[in-house]
Amino acid sequence: MAEKQRFFIEISFDGTNYHGWQIQKNAMSVQEILNEKLSVILREPIETTGCGRTDTGVHAKEFFAHFDAEGEFIVHSPWSMENKEEKTTMDHGPWTMDKLRSINSILPKDIAIKRIFPVAANAHARFDATLRTYEYHIHFNKDPFKNGYSWELRDRPDTDLMNKAAEIIMEYTDFSCFSKSNTQVKTNICKITKAEWLANEDGIIFRVSADRFLRNMVRAIVGTLIMVGKREIEPGAVRDIIESKNRSNAGMSVPACGLYLTEVLY
Secondary structure, eight states: OOOEEEEEEEEEEOGGGSSOSSOBTTBOOHHHHHHHHHHHHHTSOOOOEESSOOOTTOEEEEEEEEEEEEOOSOEEEOBOSTTTTSOOEEOOOHHHHHHHHHHHHHSOTTEEEEEEEEEOTTOOTTTTOOEEEEEEEEESSOOTTTBTTBEEOSSOOOHHHHHHHHHHHTTOOBOGGGSOTTOOOSOOBOOEEEEEEEEETTEEEEEEEESOOOTTHHHHHHHHHHHHHTTSSOTTHHHHHHHHTOGGGSOOOOOGGGEEEEEEEO
């Protein structure tokens, strides 16, 4: 039996038709589709492990997973945490490119593989990730081409107030108030390193980076900050909401369609 090689796979996906990344009973997920198609092309059972989980309808511009397979790649310097600054080298022969094209050809149009590369046997797509960045997109004018990919708001909120509240959020690490209830995580502690609202041509984008995120966390943060932007609550009220550790005190969970995982760092 050939020795197994661990690989990282970078993908992007439109989450509209999926119940998130993670395999679920009686619901279609990105992970289920990817496992199935990789198994067909590689002719062996493949099980991927993702860099995290996404909620139903959430998109990903950059998402990593790892899997083990009988390696036909010739690996010269597999990526690892110890040599992560060094470039991974491998033989990019016809087999490599052909396999990538083959897998993409049988994947649905809303999932795309960007690259596959060999890594050290102990490299882990989830646990080795040090930073994740999400963006939430909002637009104000009706646009059929943004339907399903951005949240339409009628009135423009005050982004200066929302950025003041975002600065307060970065003072804290316990985000129980923004977490979906009854999750099985061991801790609600997250270190947020960036939280800011930016303007674009026809809307605003909330960009937030952290070492980890809780389920529904970004959408709950956005819903709370929108309350600030609409002057329903003062920026300082966010401090009371966070310290309450009570989800019912925070804002609504905004629609999933505007949320994108945009970057994962290792």
